Amino acid sequence: MPQPPTPAANAVFWRDPAMPYVESRRACHSRACYKPHSHPTASIGAVDQGTSLFTGAGDAPVALHAGTLVFVPASRVHACNPASGTAWSYQMVYLDPDWLHAVRREYAQSPGADLTTEPVRITAEPGLYARFCRLNTLLFSSAETSDKEAALIEFIGDCDTEQEQCLELPNPALDLTRQLQPILEHLQGTAAVGTSLSELAKLSGMSRYQLIRTFRAGTGMTPHAWQLNLRINLAKPRILAGDAIAGVAHDLGFADQAHFQRVFKAHTGITPGRFRA
Numbered sequence: 001m002p003q004p005p006t007p008a009a010n011a012v013f014w015r016d017p018a019m020p021y022v023e024s025r026r027a028c029h030s031r032a033c034y035k036p037h038s039h040p041t042a043s044i045g046a047v048d049q050g051t052s053l054f055t056g057a058g059d060a061p062v063a064l065h066a067g068t069l070v071f072v073p074a075s076r077v078h079a080c081n082p083a084s085g086t087a088w089s090y091q092m093v094y095l096d097p098d099w100l101h102a103v104r105r106e107y108a109q110s111p112g113a114d115l116t117t118e119p120v121r122i123t124a125e126p127g128l129y130a131r132f133c134r135l136n137t138l139l140f141s142s143a144e145t146s147d148k149e150a151a152l153i154e155f156i157g158d159c160d161t162e163q164e165q166c167l168e169l170p171n172p173a174l175d176l177t178r179q180l181q182p183i184l185e186h187l188q189g190t191a192a193v194g195t196s197l198s199e200l201a202k203l204s205g206m207s208r209y210q211l212i213r214t215f216r217a218g219t220g221m222t223p224h225a226w227q228l229n230l231r232i233n234l235a236k237p238r239i240l241a242g243d244a245i246a247g248v249a250h251d252l253g254f255a256d257q258a259h260f261q262r263v264f265k266a267h268t269g270i271t272p273g274r275f276r277a
Contacts, residue, residue: 011270018145021099022152024136029087032269034079036220037229041094042074046132050088054080056220062122067129071121077220091136103153104160131155180218191230192253197223232267239276
């Protein structure tokens with residue numbers, strides 16, 4: 001059965017086992033701030049009230065005002081925080097990238113089109129914002145799963161065909177990301193142990209300075225920040241599955257549960273317990 005929306009501080013989540021490829025979140029009058037982070041899902045965010053500063057594309061933060069949508073590809077490092085001293089209200093829809101690519105492949109004009117290197121897109125088109133709000137209201141409702149899925153697919157397709165109205169912000173250097181791939185794969189395989197900067201430098205054949213610069217340019221993070229972000233992404237499904245939070249913290253190499261709680265909240269805006277609620 002679908003889970004009813006549940007509050008987490010000033011945030012409410014919607015999840016449904018019948019639609020495991022999508023999750024939604026609403027937050028009202030939030031002052032929570034996020035460290036730069038990434039997640040394996042693509043995301044669509046909407047600002048409902050207030051002003052947020054988006055970082056993660058280009059060299060300077062972009063101010064997002066009420067009625068603005070931002071489309072963030074999977075695994076893109078970003079952060080979206082309220083303007084200093086203020087609160088904001090927003091909605092977020094998270095999409096499994098494999099499901100999203102499969103949907104897009106169905107209508108891609110070119111069979112060989114690369115759908116994995118899209119930029120961040122930002123738009124303040126009123127009609128698109130209104131449609132997103134209707135979509136999210138439908139997801140949170142008791143409507144049938146088939147209606148929710150159809151509305152979601154239609155919204156994605158319409159956004160893709162109207163993307164010329166959006167501000168496109170560039171990708172990180174793809175060549176650098178490919179250069180770092182062996183290191184990223186090593187880190188994914190040793191997430192719970194962690195790898196020191198010196199060890200990574202030896203693996204990459206770079207100096208520690210070169211590694212830090214290359215890593216930041218290719219991923220948007222330092223090696224240490226990337227490892228912490230990976231651990232949080234690994235923790236989320238375990239928390240939702242009901243695993244003990246202390247056990248998750250221990251298995252993923254955190255010093256203790258308190259350390260895990262602090263890092264988790266810095267990346268997600270809420271504690272692990274409220275994330276699971």
